[in-house]
Amino acid sequence: MKRAGFENIWLPVALLLPQLMIIAIFFYWPAGWALQSSFFLQDPFGFGSTFVGAENYTSLLGNDQYKRVAGFTIIYSVLVTFFSLAIALLLAVKADKVIRGAKTYRTLLMWVYAIAPPVAGFLGILFFDQSTGPMTKFFQMFGWDFKLGVDYNATATAMIIVAVWKQIPVNFIFFLSGLQSIPRSVREAAMIDNRSATGRFWEVTFPLLAPTAFFLLIINITYALFDTFGIIDALMKGEPGNNPMTLVYKVYLDGFRGNDLGGSSAQSVVLMVLVLILTVFQFRLVERRIHYT
Amino acid sequence: MAQVSLEGIRKVYPNGFQAVETTSFTIQDGEFVVLVGPSGCGKSTLLRMIAGLEDITEGTLKIGDRVVNDVDPADRDIAMVFQNYALYPHMTVRKNIGYGLKNRGTSTSEIDAKVQDAAKMLNLTEYLDRKPAQLSGGQRQRVAMGRAVVRDPSLFLFDEPLSNLDAKLRNQMRIEIKALQRRLGTTAVYVTHDQVEAMTMADRIIVLNAGRIEQIGTPSEIYHNPASTFVASFMGAPPMNLIDAQVEQGQVKINGYEGLMPASASNTGPVTLGIRPEDVVLDEQGAVPFRVDILEELGAHRLLHGDLGGQSFTVLIGKDHAAEIGETRVRLKPDALRLFDVESGKVL
């Protein structure tokens, strides 16, 4: 709050009211409702519900399919995060270094940010098309009979590649702006101190980029967990079958297609806890983040 | 230690801007040379070319006997202190100072010893394990110095190292840097826009203007015998008085007042006359009338600003001299008068 705060009472209340109301109706009420219904077993035909305690949770943990989805989610998040960060960092370092055409490169590398995930997924379908897709042909050169939507590993590979592709621009933008905020003189001092460009990158530039990288790590995990829904939905072409999926997709599938409200709510709560852990982790990092001046 | 020589050095940026015109000079072994000039005069570009941070468009740069035009900054055996210190924010003071040594394959024990020595010399011993963000401006400045000193380089480069400090600290560091350089005997090139720093620290000053060298000389030469009106007005505070005058019949005249000094007949015509404010004496018998408009009390001195023959003019007098606002007359010390060409501004 500002030192010279206004003393008025009704104006701030009126200003806050719209936000608070929207949050109450569309955030707290549903979140509370999810928590509550995760302890009930909903009758599939809508005739009331029975309190079942933690049964929805325990049956979740005993469910092999759920475990498999959780396992895939972890692998998927790790790979998407790693590759999109690594590729973006490489491109950002180069874009920061070149003198000619830096702005053009920046534009060309970032505009994919604006493409919607399901549209990206749709492009993926064309590239990984079973008979005509260029990526399919590429994998066939290595003897992999790539069948999108049929073969589990093939679908998973396609999902990861599209998700990485879609996330490179965001990481690129953040890395580039991080690099550009490193004072020029610090890099010059490093040039005098260290003749090896690789050494300078890992010992000076990269540590100074660490806050950005930590921040992006969280952003990317969140992205892989939640924002890739459209990519996954498009690439499995609406037929879950034997296809890989993430936890969020399963919440959607069980809740909206399977009508298992209790189980789906329990899954929602598990996800909420997961996000909370991530957030706490993030805040801890931000707190510990070295404040360079 | 090393001598640095620039032979026909020139810098043109890719956009066509010529930052430094063809320039040659030699810096002697152990000499402290200050590059001074207004911002944009090319002094930093010159320094950065010596450091290897900027490509040299034309000419040859030698440090010692070695041509270093194409040598990496890290291999030029130099150390540089930057305006904003450019400390590595993620490293402790100890690591900051030792980083350059580490990269040259110096053994850990030797690094430790050298860092300790440098820290002791700069009163940094108790801060060795802190990060730069935990230090004051003056301490950061010392760390930057330590980083330069510890390398035992053959050449120190300073890029306006004191301009981020407050006035008091600046005076103190000025003396310390100069003393340190004397003690180590390392050749130093120091860039500043502050003429006081230039005057007090330099063995020799190079005054630059618009990418061109105006004058090279000792502080005393620069002060007393400026090569151009630019140097005359840039160096010294208050600056040298520069007024329009005429040379007629071997005599300098201001608005018809004569008896100032004899001048060579070859300069007959209009000239710019320069005289330092302290070389003007208030004298009722003086040759030229002077009207005092404003009296500035400086403690040890007084500055009288006013009008001499229709042009603004400043006189500096000691605190013991009486002065008051109004008409008086002044005498100009003849041997302190300097004449400059009206067109080129060069000394005659």
Add this chain to the structure above:
Amino acid sequence: MADTTLETPVTVHRPRRIKWEAIGDHTILILGALLMMLPPLLALTTASHDAVTIHREGLQLTLGDDLGKNFNAAMFEKGGFTQTVDGTLMLMNSFILGIGFAVGKIVISMMAAYAIVYFRLRFATLAFWVIFTTLLLPLEVRILPSYEAIQKLGLTNTYTGLIVPLIASATGTFFFRQFFMSVPEELAEAARIDGAGPWKFFIDILVPLSRTMIAAIFIIMFVFGWNQYLWPTLITTDESFFTLVRGIKQIVLSYTDSQIPEHGQALALAIVAMIPPVAIVVFFQNWFVKGLTESDK
């Protein structure tokens, strides 16, 4: 000090090495740019071919003759399951969602941030936490209960139901709070001395001062709203409320289900879905980058 122990007799010729380095850098950047550019560009070239060609041969590198025809059909021929929607209607819905979401979010979060930062309120801290807890749980996590809530309120298949729940998160409020905190204290004090009340100060000084911030946030929020998929998929079952991105699902289904799929049209529609957000990001690049890098941190 006799430092003639020059570590290495250096014979590196710098200019030449820099040249090679630069070529390597540009090569990597060009490859990267191609990686990012090729998929959407191939979509465009492919969209210019007729359905049979695309079906048999897949992606096309060259421009065909059917670009106009495909776009025309995608935009103006009624399709979908109910045969009542065309591309133009979906485009309009996308704009309603994108602009409605961005404007709504900016207005509501600026007001809330102003109240939190500039007033001495006893419950300011409480309001702060109530609002910022929402940062913890993205809509995707609470998708099912949120859907239930909308259904109970009878807001399915309405623009309100489509837009408002998306606004129920504090990202914008958080951003404006950060920005207002960075505005010098003296500004409010000066305004008070000049006789401006809290409302006048907000409208006459703070809002104009936030112009670039508002523009930056608008771009990000517009793209975010335009690209929403999961929420519109759940909330709009009536095809007259479909956005382009929501309609992608239908495109994908048509791509697999129909016997002679209209690939060209589907691609044309996908391209229309890309153009507005891409254009706004490219044209207002500097604001966009500023908003992105400063808001999320």
